[in-house]
Amino acid sequence: MRWKKPKSLPEPIKTVTPRPARPLLPGDSVWPEKSSSETSEELTPSSRFGQEIPAKLDEAVRRLKSGIAASSDVIVRELVLSDEGPRAAVVFVDGLVDKKRIDEYIIGALRQADRYGLSGAKPGVDLSSVTAILERVLSVSETKEINQFSEVEAGVLTGDTVLLLDGSSTALDLGTKGWDKRSVSEPQTERTIRGPREGFVETLSTNVALVRREIASPDLRVEYIKVGVRAKRTVALMYMKGITNPAIVETARKRLAAIDVDAILSDYAVEYYLQDHFLTPFPLARSTERPDFTAREVLNGKLAILTDGSPFSVLFPTVLTDFFRTTDDYTGSYTVVTLTRFVRLLANFITFFLAPGYIALIDVHPDLLPTDLAVSIAGSREGVPFPAIIEVFLMVIAFEILREGTVRLPGMMGQTIGIVGGLVIGQAAVQAKIVSDIMVIIIALTAIASFTNADYQIAATWRLLLPFLLVVAALFGIYGIALFALLIIAHITSLTSFGVPYTATVSPVYPGGYLDNFIQAPLGMLRTRLLFTRPLDKKKQKPYRQPMEHPDLAAAQKRAERRRGDGQ
Amino acid sequence: MRPRSARRSRKRTALVILCLVLVLSTSGCWDYHPVTTRALVVGMAVDKGETGQGRYEVTLQIVIPQAIKGAAGGGAGGAAAGGPPFYITSANGETFLEALKNLQTVNGRQIFLGHVRVVIFGEGLAMEGLRPIVEELARYAELDKAAFSMIARGAKGKDILALSSPPDKMASTSLHSTFTVADQHPNTVRVRLAEFYIRGWEPGFDQGLPTVFMPGTTTEGGAAATTQPGGGGQDRTEPVVGGVALLNDQAWRLVDWLSFEETTGLLYLLGKAEHDSLRLGPSESGEYDEVLHLVIRRKVRLITEGGQIRFRIDLMGKGRIGEVRSTTLTTTEGDFVRIQNEAARAIEAQARETLRRLQEAGSDVLGLGSMVLYQRPELWEKIDWSSLFPTVPVEVRATVRLKRKGLIS
Numbered sequence: 001m002r003w004k005k006p007k008s009l010p011e012p013i014k015t016v017t018p019r020p021a022r023p024l025l026p027g028d029s030v031w032p033e034k035s036s037s038e039t040s041e042e043l044t045p046s047s048r049f050g051q052e053i054p055a056k057l058d059e060a061v062r063r064l065k066s067g068i069a070a071s072s073d074v075i076v077r078e079l080v081l082s083d084e085g086p087r088a089a090v091v092f093v094d095g096l097v098d099k100k101r102i103d104e105y106i107i108g109a110l111r112q113a114d115r116y117g118l119s120g121a122k123p124g125v126d127l128s129s130v131t132a133i134l135e136r137v138l139s140v141s142e143t144k145e146i147n148q149f150s151e152v153e154a155g156v157l158t159g160d161t162v163l164l165l166d167g168s169s170t171a172l173d174l175g176t177k178g179w180d181k182r183s184v185s186e187p188q189t190e191r192t193i194r195g196p197r198e199g200f201v202e203t204l205s206t207n208v209a210l211v212r213r214e215i216a217s218p219d220l221r222v223e224y225i226k227v228g229v230r231a232k233r234t235v236a237l238m239y240m241k242g243i244t245n246p247a248i249v250e251t252a253r254k255r256l257a258a259i260d261v262d263a264i265l266s267d268y269a270v271e272y273y274l275q276d277h278f279l280t281p282f283p284l285a286r287s288t289e290r291p292d293f294t295a296r297e298v299l300n301g302k303l304a305i306l307t308d309g310s311p312f313s314v315l316f317p318t319v320l321t322d323f324f325r326t327t328d329d330y331t332g333s334y335t336v337v338t339l340t341r342f343v344r345l346l347a348n349f350i351t352f353f354l355a356p357g358y359i360a361l362i363d364v365h366p367d368l369l370p371t372d373l374a375v376s377i378a379g380s381r382e383g384v385p386f387p388a389i390i391e392v393f394l395m396v397i398a399f400e401i402l403r404e405g406t407v408r409l410p411g412m413m414g415q416t417i418g419i420v421g422g423l424v425i426g427q428a429a430v431q432a433k434i435v436s437d438i439m440v441i442i443i444a445l446t447a448i449a450s451f452t453n454a455d456y457q458i459a460a461t462w463r464l465l466l467p468f469l470l471v472v473a474a475l476f477g478i479y480g481i482a483l484f485a486l487l488i489i490a491h492i493t494s495l496t497s498f499g500v501p502y503t504a505t506v507s508p509v510y511p512g513g514y515l516d517n518f519i520q521a522p523l524g525m526l527r528t529r530l531l532f533t534r535p536l537d538k539k540k541q542k543p544y545r546q547p548m549e550h551p552d553l554a555a556a557q558k559r560a561e562r563r564r565g566d567g568q
Numbered sequence: 569m570r571p572r573s574a575r576r577s578r579k580r581t582a583l584v585i586l587c588l589v590l591v592l593s594t595s596g597c598w599d600y601h602p603v604t605t606r607a608l609v610v611g612m613a614v615d616k617g618e619t620g621q622g623r624y625e626v627t628l629q630i631v632i633p634q635a636i637k638g639a640a641g642g643g644a645g646g647a648a649a650g651g652p653p654f655y656i657t658s659a660n661g662e663t664f665l666e667a668l669k670n671l672q673t674v675n676g677r678q679i680f681l682g683h684v685r686v687v688i689f690g691e692g693l694a695m696e697g698l699r700p701i702v703e704e705l706a707r708y709a710e711l712d713k714a715a716f717s718m719i720a721r722g723a724k725g726k727d728i729l730a731l732s733s734p735p736d737k738m739a740s741t742s743l744h745s746t747f748t749v750a751d752q753h754p755n756t757v758r759v760r761l762a763e764f765y766i767r768g769w770e771p772g773f774d775q776g777l778p779t780v781f782m783p784g785t786t787t788e789g790g791a792a793a794t795t796q797p798g799g800g801g802q803d804r805t806e807p808v809v810g811g812v813a814l815l816n817d818q819a820w821r822l823v824d825w826l827s828f829e830e831t832t833g834l835l836y837l838l839g840k841a842e843h844d845s846l847r848l849g850p851s852e853s854g855e856y857d858e859v860l861h862l863v864i865r866r867k868v869r870l871i872t873e874g875g876q877i878r879f880r881i882d883l884m885g886k887g888r889i890g891e892v893r894s895t896t897l898t899t900t901e902g903d904f905v906r907i908q909n910e911a912a913r914a915i916e917a918q919a920r921e922t923l924r925r926l927q928e929a930g931s932d933v934l935g936l937g938s939m940v941l942y943q944r945p946e947l948w949e950k951i952d953w954s955s956l957f958p959t960v961p962v963e964v965r966a967t968v969r970l971k972r973k974g975l976i977s
Contacts, residue, residue: 362602362603363600363601363602363603364595364599364600364601366601366602366603366606366608366680366682366683367680367682367683367710367712369603371608371610371683371685371741374603374608374683375608375610375631375633375636376633376636377603378603378604378606378608378631378633379633379634379636381602381603381604382604382633382634383634384604387602388602388604474597474600475595475596475597475599475600476592476595476596476599477595477599479594479595480595483591483592
């Protein structure tokens with residue numbers, strides 16, 4: 001339907017937001033600059049100011065106090081460096097900084113320099129020079145000279161300490177980040193049996209370091225990009241120079257730069273703005289809590305995106321078969337892994353097709369059931385007042401409520417849910433003849449099967465589509481299931497992730513692609529990276545030949561004994 | 569430019585709608601028949617109707633699911649527990665559909681024939697010819713054509729369906745399992761409804777259907793032994809399957825029965841004797857010397873000489889010695905040759921006897937006529953097979969080869 005414009009209304013005024021002509025750079029303000037006359041103090045984001053730092057300290061402090069320092073947690077500590085020397089101010093946010101370091105290595109160091117300078121016991125330092133202070137006084141490793149006022153704010157708000165010096169329009173951004181953070185612990189959502197027990201935390205620098213510990217290579221590149229307009233959030237791109245396709249990195253940079261929102265508060269927001277399609281229920285990026293899996297995928301040619309404040313990395317490009325791979329797949333024999341991959345695929349299949357298949361068989365095609373099974377099902381459904389389709393919906397809804405409830409439930413009440421859910425929904429419902437016992441089995445199997453993937457997103461997609469499939473199955477039977485599956489396949493084939501077809505490794509086929517999707521070949525045969533990422537360097541290993549025969553231990557022992565015998 | 573693309577998009581929309589209509593109208597909620605709203609029929613019998621009440625009497629054996637579940641689960645069965653897990657319902661009708669309609673009026677649930685395991689025809693109906701009813705059954709889409717068809721000898725099909733055997737089994741499921749547990753039933757042939765229909769129409773082929781007896785009405789094949797006191801479960805109420813009913817003629821009319829012995833001969837001739845147990849020795853005294861376990865295959869050849877048709881059937885038995893009673897048997901090659909020859913003679917004799925019965929009845933169960941049709945179609949045009957079959961010369965030769973003669977286990 002087309003919306004018709006009523007003629008009586010005036011033409012809407014076209015407002016064109018002026019965009020900078022040059023490509024956006026980190027730190028650029030993307031809000032249209034307005035003339036000061038119409039600027040309202042409350043409505044404009046504080047970071048809009050693009051001015052230089054005033055050389056006069058009083059002016060700078062005044063402006064800070066009307067800006068970020070208006071908040072009570074921002075502390076501006078003014079100092080007098082020496083009698084004749086300039087005054088200075090230290091600005092930081094309480095709680096984001098390690099105060100001990102500020103006291104000892106910034107304020108303390110300045111005081112000491114001042115003392116020596118006054119007494120003349122040592123050649124004094126010219127405390128009016130930023131460079132001199134930086135080079136000779138401060139005992140801080142992470143430093144940066146800044147001269148934009150917005151940089152002062154950004155630095156302070158991310159936990160740095162800014163040192164302003166009277167008479168200088170250059171300030172010092174000193175790395176004093178030190179807030180309370182969670183220690184590295186085992187990932188809650190992706191446990192492994194033999195893999196490392198480390199998971200990402202909420203601090204970006206820690207997370208980047210965790211990945212770098214996995215890949216100690218000069219080719220591992222980390223790019224920090226600040227995203228957000230009102231509140232800036234650091235996002236890190238991690239990729240391998242010489243492996244990762246530069247187009248992937250370039251796309252990520254451009255898409256990140258174009259994000260024009262107040263604040264990025266989750267890694268999913270990054271994933272959302274970076275993906276190729278916005279309306280699909282299918283996840284177009286694999287997210288993982290594991291540094292080792294992130295490292296593996298980065299080495300395979302993917303781009304990892306880490307967001308400050310989030311314990312997940314997002315991997316681009318991602319194809320459908322990536323969701324069936326986990327860390328554990330690379331910590332065991334290929335035989336077992338292939339088996340578990342099959343189990344996982346089967347579980348995905350069960351999640352999506354078991355309940356609809358059951359509905360289709362008993363409601364539309366009872367002639368396809370074996371006679372004994374048909375009789376047994378009819379017997380168990382005898383006395384149940386609802387048709388099977390209503391019954392299955394009751395159970396699916398009950399399960400979803402139970403699942404959602406369990407996620408929100410405080411840990412110590414987990415037992416309660418187990419008892420209430422198991423007893424009420426399982427046993428009592430069957431005894432009260434509200435649902436049949438076979439239906440309980442079906443839904444229980446569906447529920448358990450949906451948790452076999454390392455990334456819960458894909459199972460969530462199946463669960464989302466399940467009700468539609470159930471209705472179709474009840475109305476059209478197996479034919480309807482086939483039609484719906486076709487529809488989904490048609491949709492999946494239309495998806496891309498960073499330009500890579502979502503069905504890649506199955507169609508289009510890449511050499512070696514089949515060795516690590518539904519099955520897994522022995523590690524020695526996985527010679528290529530994930531070729532759908534179009535890496536610059538395709539091979540990741542050469543054929544491995546064992547340099548020596550199986551050692552003859554008995555002979556070696558005998559030789560050693562003989563030698564010892566000779567010596568004695 | 570614009571009108572063209574608009575037209576194209578309209579065309580596209582129309583195409584999509586057309587596709588959707590075509591694809592989605594092939595099925596829909598009118599196919600929604602939950603299993604609980606249906607009466608699951610597992611066995612069906614068609615008998616000759618009582619005079620004046622219609623041509624057919626159709627009997628259905630319908631499962632009571634609660635009873636089966638109650639029996640299996642114990643306790644939850646409720647009122648139905650104790651009784652048989654099925655009920656029998658009959659109705660008359662001039663046609664099969666009419667009878668079914670009459671059955672539907674006395675049944676609360678929709679009758680569902682998708683799970684029919686066996687179709688039993690009454691002897692009376694078979695005497696009149698089965699073609700009209702099989703024709704109707706074959707065209708009834710819902711009916712499972714994989715159901716086994718058989719003829720009740722000396723009884724109505726209805727009576728057989730009413731049997732309830734001790735291990736809580738229904739006659740139809742137990743009949744079904746006698747045909748499915750092994751590839752080949754030892755005492756009879758196996759005919760599915762679809763085969764019955766298709767074979768029936770094939771020229772030069774007559775049908776032989778398995779025979780089913782009421783318990784205690786036959787003493788053949790050891791069936792009676794189990795009903796005698798002391799022979800184990802004397803209250804055995806399972807139907808007995810064995811022997812073959814011979815049909816001939818365009819109306820597929822029942823013309824004769826083959827006894828269990830003769831059926832063995834038929835299985836030889838069909839090459840379907842799988843685990844035949846052949847007794848050798850002086851047959852007069854009832855004693856025997858050896859028992860052979862044989863698998864028998866056949867080869868049929870059509871020989872036409874100067875317009876004369878004759879057949880040669882070669883039976884090839886392969887097997888081992890099952891039991892030795894004779895004290896004179898040695899392990900010399902000569903003894904084995906003697907046994908092999910004796911066995912071949914016995915097989916030939918039985919096969920010839922059966923063939924004689926077939927020719928007498930004029931029922932070409934072996935499909936010899938169809939060989940003429942397919943191999944010499946020009947000859948088929950000239951002959952009248954149904955009059956020729958009773959006199960056509962058929963030579964039967966058998967050979968037996970024993971393997972693993974020394975093996976005892």
